[in-house]
Amino acid sequence: MDGGEGLRARKQRETRRAIHRAAVGLALEQGPDAATVAEISNRANISVRTFFNYYPCKEDAIVGLHEGLPSDAELDEFRSGTCDDLISDIIQLLLGVFSPSDDELILKHRALMTEHPRLIQRQWARLIGVEQRTAEVVAERMRASGAFEHLSDIPSAALVLVVTCSSILRLSIRKTIDLGDYPAGLEHRLGETLTTLREVLRTLP
Numbered sequence: 001m002d003g004g005e006g007l008r009a010r011k012q013r014e015t016r017r018a019i020h021r022a023a024v025g026l027a028l029e030q031g032p033d034a035a036t037v038a039e040i041s042n043r044a045n046i047s048v049r050t051f052f053n054y055y056p057c058k059e060d061a062i063v064g065l066h067e068g069l070p071s072d073a074e075l076d077e078f079r080s081g082t083c084d085d086l087i088s089d090i091i092q093l094l095l096g097v098f099s100p101s102d103d104e105l106i107l108k109h110r111a112l113m114t115e116h117p118r119l120i121q122r123q124w125a126r127l128i129g130v131e132q133r134t135a136e137v138v139a140e141r142m143r144a145s146g147a148f149e150h151l152s153d154i155p156s157a158a159l160v161l162v163v164t165c166s167s168i169l170r171l172s173i174r175k176t177i178d179l180g181d182y183p184a185g186l187e188h189r190l191g192e193t194l195t196t197l198r199e200v201l202r203t204l205p
Helices: 003-030 036-043 050-054 056-064 072-079 085-098 105-113 118-146 154-179 188-204
Strands: none
Touching: 003 036, 003 050, 003 056, 003 072, 003 105, 003 118, 036 050, 056 118, 072 085, 072 118, 085 118, 085 154, 085 188, 105 118, 105 154, 118 154, 154 188
8 A cells, every 4th residue: 555645544544523622622612503614714724725725615614524525535445455355444444434533532523513513413313424426436446456347236235335344444443432431442343333234244145
C-alpha cells in the first residue's frame, strides 16, 4: 500500500474528527441551530474554507457523516488491496469513518442525539450514503479480483458485505464502550464479532 496515501488518509481523518468534535461540543452547549460554521471552524483550529472541504454543512459535521465518505484517499487505499480478506479490509475502510478517537466523543454524540432526535434521521440518511459509496468501490475490487465471477449480481453482493461490515463495526464500538475499554479494546471486540459471524455462516444450511 502506498505510504503517501496512508499518511494523507490519516491526516484527513484527524481533521475530520477535530471538526466533528468541535461541532458536537458547540451543539451541546448552544444547540444545533445556534452553533455556526465559523464557531466550529474556530474551535477546530481550521479556516471556514477548510471546514467546507470536509463537510457541506454544520449538520453533517455534528452528525459526523456526509455523502463524500469514505474520502477519495481512503477509497484509493482500498482499491489497491487484494481480496485475501475482503471483510477485514471493508471494516478497516469503514473504521476511519465511524470510529471516533475516544469514548468521551461517543458519549457526547449519544447525548446530543437523545436531546435532538431529529438529528438521528439525518444520521441514518448519511449512513446509507456512506454504505452505498463504499459498496460501489467494493464491487470494483470484486470484479477486478476475478474471484467473484460466479456471482450473478456483484453490486448487490458488495452492498450486502458493506452493510454487514458496517453493522459489525457499530456493534463492536457499542460493546467496547459499554465494557469501558474504548478504544483500546475495539480491535479485540471486532475480532470476536467477526469470529461469531463466520461461525454462524458456517452453520447455516
